[in-house]
Amino acid sequence: MKGVSGMGKKILIIDDNEVDLLIVKRYLSRAGYNEIISAGNADEGIKKVEQERPDLIILDTLLLSSNGFEVCQLIREKYNKTNPKIIIITGSIDAVDAVKARKTGADDYCAKTSDCVPLLEAVKKLI
Amino acid sequence: MEDKTKEELIEEMRVLKTRIADIQDLECKYKSAEIELKKAKEELEVETWGLAKTNEAIKFIYKELDKKNKELQTLDKLKTNFISTASHELRTPLTTIIESISQVLDEIHGKITAEQREFLSICLEDVDRLSRLVNDLLDISKIEAGRFKLTKQQVDIVSLAKMVSVLFHPKAKSIGLELRENFCSQTAMAYVDKDSVIRVFTNLISNALKFTDKGYIEILVMDKPTCVECCISDTGRGISEEDMPRVFGEFEEFGNREGVREKGTGLGLSICKRIIELHQGEIWAESTLNKGTKFIFTLPKYTENKIQEE
Amino acid sequence: MPKKILVVDDDFNILKLIAIRLKANNYDVVTASDGLYAIKKVYEDKPDLIILDIEMPVGGGMGVFKNLKMNTETMLIPVIFITAYPSEEMQSKVLEMGAEDFITKPFNADELMAKVRKALGENIEKKDANGGQSG
Numbered sequence: 001m002k003g004v005s006g007m008g009k010k011i012l013i014i015d016d017n018e019v020d021l022l023i024v025k026r027y028l029s030r031a032g033y034n035e036i037i038s039a040g041n042a043d044e045g046i047k048k049v050e051q052e053r054p055d056l057i058i059l060d061t062l063l064l065s066s067n068g069f070e071v072c073q074l075i076r077e078k079y080n081k082t083n084p085k086i087i088i089i090t091g092s093i094d095a096v097d098a099v100k101a102r103k104t105g106a107d108d109y110c111a112k113t114s115d116c117v118p119l120l121e122a123v124k125k126l127i
Numbered sequence: 128m129e130d131k132t133k134e135e136l137i138e139e140m141r142v143l144k145t146r147i148a149d150i151q152d153l154e155c156k157y158k159s160a161e162i163e164l165k166k167a168k169e170e171l172e173v174e175t176w177g178l179a180k181t182n183e184a185i186k187f188i189y190k191e192l193d194k195k196n197k198e199l200q201t202l203d204k205l206k207t208n209f210i211s212t213a214s215h216e217l218r219t220p221l222t223t224i225i226e227s228i229s230q231v232l233d234e235i236h237g238k239i240t241a242e243q244r245e246f247l248s249i250c251l252e253d254v255d256r257l258s259r260l261v262n263d264l265l266d267i268s269k270i271e272a273g274r275f276k277l278t279k280q281q282v283d284i285v286s287l288a289k290m291v292s293v294l295f296h297p298k299a300k301s302i303g304l305e306l307r308e309n310f311c312s313q314t315a316m317a318y319v320d321k322d323s324v325i326r327v328f329t330n331l332i333s334n335a336l337k338f339t340d341k342g343y344i345e346i347l348v349m350d351k352p353t354c355v356e357c358c359i360s361d362t363g364r365g366i367s368e369e370d371m372p373r374v375f376g377e378f379e380e381f382g383n384r385e386g387v388r389e390k391g392t393g394l395g396l397s398i399c400k401r402i403i404e405l406h407q408g409e410i411w412a413e414s415t416l417n418k419g420t421k422f423i424f425t426l427p428k429y430t431e432n433k434i435q436e437e
Numbered sequence: 438m439p440k441k442i443l444v445v446d447d448d449f450n451i452l453k454l455i456a457i458r459l460k461a462n463n464y465d466v467v468t469a470s471d472g473l474y475a476i477k478k479v480y481e482d483k484p485d486l487i488i489l490d491i492e493m494p495v496g497g498g499m500g501v502f503k504n505l506k507m508n509t510e511t512m513l514i515p516v517i518f519i520t521a522y523p524s525e526e527m528q529s530k531v532l533e534m535g536a537e538d539f540i541t542k543p544f545n546a547d548e549l550m551a552k553v554r555k556a557l558g559e560n561i562e563k564k565d566a567n568g569g570q571s572g
Contacts, residue, residue, distance in 0.1 A: 223454060227450075230454065
């Protein structure tokens with residue numbers, strides 16, 4: 001159910017870049033999403049999915065010793081095919097990656113921008 | 128009526144069975160083709176989705192680039208405004224100081240004693256120096272900010288060098304030095320900003336005059352196949368090996384400065400270097416202590432293609 | 438009869454100093470420190486030459502100049518710009534706009550007087566007033 005300004009929706013962000021993490025957190029909380037958790041690598045991320053059961057996961061394509069697609073696939077295999085919602089974000093847009101994202105079960109794929117506008121739009125559509 | 132014999136019926140059944148098998152076979156093929164088509168359609172949908180996403184992302188990135196571009200332009204304007212304002216603010220009080228002292232020295236406000244003249248002259252000398260320093264600093268900041276506009280055109284370096292040399296003849300004569308000209312050809316066409324190159328010649332000749340006690344200063348211009356090479360050499364104090372690396376640095380002072388006629392701003396050579404670099408040329412120095420120094424620089428040649436290139 | 442020069446600059450010190458220098462060279466001087474007053478003075482005193490600070494923030498030097506050039510009564514009076522930005526650009530700008538010449542801050546008194554004499558069509562060989570040593 002799509003909540004009003006994200007009330008009660010939990011979002012997990014998995015990104016190994018601290019600065020990017022900060023930026024996404026900032027824009028998400030400004031947009032009204034107050035329950036935000038983060039992880040800096042794949043393993044930590046998967047653990048947090050288990051512990052926190054977020055409604056939405058935002059995955060970076062590049063992660064230390066792993067990548068967003070693998071994590072996405074793992075999550076889809078372990079949990080529901082439709083929940084949690086997954087968005088894969090990247091600093092370098094690529095059409096092949098977009099297809100890969102869809103194939104590994106992500107719900108959306110968008111570019112990292114300094115104002116997070118595409119990400120926020122995608123989030124709004126999903127939760 | 129015995130229409131068909133038993134054999135004929137069996138034959139017909141066989142044929143029918145074969146036909147049925149054929150049809151079933153076709154049906155199978157049809158079904159798998161349908162599945163293939165469905166798969167391909169799904170693939171296409173995903174690819175289309177992927178391209179649409181990429182397109183979306185590119186649009187966002189364009190918007191970002193546009194925003195950043197506008198921010199850079201604003202910053203650029205601020206830099207220019209700063210240089211302009213600083214320029215104005217520094218030059219106005221300098222004007223007042225220089226003119227006030229000049230007027231007193233010119234005895235417009237009454238006669239002055241020799242002693243008063245002496246001290247006021249010292250004051251004026253240093254304010255003049257300050258003024259030149261301000262000019263040099265503003266030039267450097269303009270160059271740094273990329274605001275130093277070069278108006279390149281076809282210039283004959285030989286006649287340019289001749290003109291600058293003529294300006295220095297009186298000064299050289301007054302201090303007992305010979306100013307030689309050595310032009311290897313009648314003309315040497317380069318593609319340069321005229322005023323900047325005049326600046327370089329002026330700075331180098333002026334330096335040479337300052338640091339040479341006796342002998343001569345030679346201005347050499349060579350029209351080479353790939354560039355116009357110029358050299359200002361002197362029989363002056365020279366630069367030591369350990370000081371060489373600092374020659375083009377800002378505010379660097381070195382060597383024996385005893386009895387040097389005029390204090391410089393410390394920025395002249397740095398500005399020369401930047402000007403030559405802006406022209407994609409090279410500048411360097413060669414020297415022997417107490418024997419003399421050579422400052423050599425290259426300028427781009429003028430060719431018909433030059434203008435089209437830029 | 439001595440020629441009359443109007444000097445316009447918003448800095449009082451510079452105004453005073455230029456006026457003194459010009460008077461010492463036997464010119465009549467009128468001064469103005471803002472654009473509006475300057476234009477008034479042009480009509481009242483009908484100067485033979487105007488020395489104008491074009492970067493005057495208050496009263497717009499450029500505005501004054503344009504105003505003068507657009508009016509048949511005043512367009513022929515020669516104008517020398519005072520500017521803090523010596524550049525080749527300024528040189529061409531000056532000619533383009535119809536100014537007589539320009540002098541940069543800080544200026545050299547000899548240069549100023551030479552340009553004034555030239556703008557007034559006088560003999561350039563005159564020595565500086567009082568024959569004193571220039572700084």
